[in-house]
Amino acid sequence: MEKILVTGANGFVGQELVQVLTQRGHSVIATGKGPTRLAVETNGVRYVAADITHPFELQAIIESEKPTAIVHCAAMSQVDECEQKQKEAHNINVEATARLVLDAEEHNCFFLFVSTDFVFDGEKGMYTEEDDLNPISWYGQTKLEAEAIVQTAEVPWAIVRTCLVYGNAYSHGRSTIFSWLRDNLKAGRHCKVVDDQFRTPTYVNDLAIGIALVLEQRKTGIWHISGEEVFTPYRMGLAIAEMGGWDAGLMERVTAASFTQPGKRPAKTGFDIQKAKKELGYQPRSFSQVAAQLLAG
Numbered sequence: 001m002e003k004i005l006v007t008g009a010n011g012f013v014g015q016e017l018v019q020v021l022t023q024r025g026h027s028v029i030a031t032g033k034g035p036t037r038l039a040v041e042t043n044g045v046r047y048v049a050a051d052i053t054h055p056f057e058l059q060a061i062i063e064s065e066k067p068t069a070i071v072h073c074a075a076m077s078q079v080d081e082c083e084q085k086q087k088e089a090h091n092i093n094v095e096a097t098a099r100l101v102l103d104a105e106e107h108n109c110f111f112l113f114v115s116t117d118f119v120f121d122g123e124k125g126m127y128t129e130e131d132d133l134n135p136i137s138w139y140g141q142t143k144l145e146a147e148a149i150v151q152t153a154e155v156p157w158a159i160v161r162t163c164l165v166y167g168n169a170y171s172h173g174r175s176t177i178f179s180w181l182r183d184n185l186k187a188g189r190h191c192k193v194v195d196d197q198f199r200t201p202t203y204v205n206d207l208a209i210g211i212a213l214v215l216e217q218r219k220t221g222i223w224h225i226s227g228e229e230v231f232t233p234y235r236m237g238l239a240i241a242e243m244g245g246w247d248a249g250l251m252e253r254v255t256a257a258s259f260t261q262p263g264k265r266p267a268k269t270g271f272d273i274q275k276a277k278k279e280l281g282y283q284p285r286s287f288s289q290v291a292a293q294l295l296a297g
């Protein structure tokens with residue numbers, strides 16, 4: 001059993017990760033900005049407020065709690081916000097990560113950093129862990145810089161990259177592609193959905209299990225943990241409409257060019273997850289299986 005400190009625990013990925021880690025018998029120190037927003041009160045979880053941009057808050061928690069591992073989820077994760085607030089995004093996504101790596105070194109904690117497909121430029125698609133990085137957004141640039149810092153850590157480290165994470169959104173949390181599509185279709189709302197961004201969407205519970213496997217097996221290095229099937233958001237919507245018995249005609253099939261967004265999105269990402277399947281025993285569920293389960297409520 002590990003004693004794991006999770007940053008970004010109030011976030012979409014963090015909430016699920018805290019639950020999965022405790023269900024797997026680990027003791028979790030959940031940290032986030034301000035009061036806890038953990039959706040589920042779980043035994044074995046302690047919540048401690050900590051702003052990662054305040055240098056000594058996390059350091060004091062690590063000093064007193066002595067975790068065996070740190071999973072760093074906290075980030076400015078909205079791509080457009082990162083593009084518009086570049087200094088703040090760098091402060092949160094890069095400088096705070098650098099300080100946390102130093103804290104991990106001081107207390108000999110295994111360090112796991114959660115990263116993104118947006119470190120790639122989207123030309124090739126189906127990226128392996130060996131492919132060259134070339135981000136086209138400031139968000140992706142900050143994650144690339146943070147990855148480079150993590151790789152200098154003098155403690156065992158892992159980088160888990162993931163892609164278009166979906167599931168039921170938490171109240172007050174960020175929406176996810178799945179909940180956004182389902183809610184629009186269910187409400188009979190017209191929506192514009194892109195059909196030229198290729199992803200391997202990742203069920204948030206599969207991601208949390210993948211992170212737990214890396215931690216439990218103390219696997220170091222870079223790991224691509226995502227779904228196995230390629231979808232565009234439009235094709236996800238078609239599947240959801242079909243399963244929910246809703247009108248797919250509510251979705252207007254558009255290209256990414258029809259959106260004027262501050263942050264560029266890579267066209268073709270998605271991950272080749274053979275390494276995680278072979279070496280971790282990671283096995284994501286199919287989109288149809290998960291969507292049916294989520295729609296059944």
Ligand SMILES: NC(=O)C1=CN([C@@H]2O[C@H](COP(=O)(O)OP(=O)(O)OC[C@H]3O[C@@H](n4cnc5c(N)ncnc54)[C@H](OP(=O)(O)O)[C@@H]3O)[C@@H](O)[C@H]2O)C=CC1
Binds near residue numbers: 010011078116161166
């Ligand atoms: N969602 C996705 O599709 C993908 C996510 N990722 C990565 O996964 C990680 C989690 O993402 P996700 O859960 O979706 O994003 P969220 O935005 O839901 O969660 C990020 C969390 O980080 C917290 N945070 C931000 N700034 C600070 C700070 N200064 N101090 C403490 N906490 C802070 C936020 O707090 P608050 O809630 O108070 O704002 C939030 O709870 C991120 O590193 C992201 O880059 C990677 C690929 C895909």
Ligand SMILES: Cc1cn([C@H]2C[C@H](O)[C@@H](COP(=O)(O)OP(=O)(O)O[C@H]3O[C@@H](C)C(=O)[C@@H](O)[C@H]3O)O2)c(=O)[nH]c1=O
Binds near residue numbers: 115116118194233
């Ligand atoms: C809002 C909106 C989104 N979409 C599509 C575009 C995109 O492929 C998908 C999600 O859109 P968003 O703008 O929410 O997310 P986006 O910023 O594209 O997603 C990214 O988030 C960060 C954290 C990551 O690390 C990336 O892996 C990726 O998941 O939904 C539409 O088709 N129509 C819409 O109206």
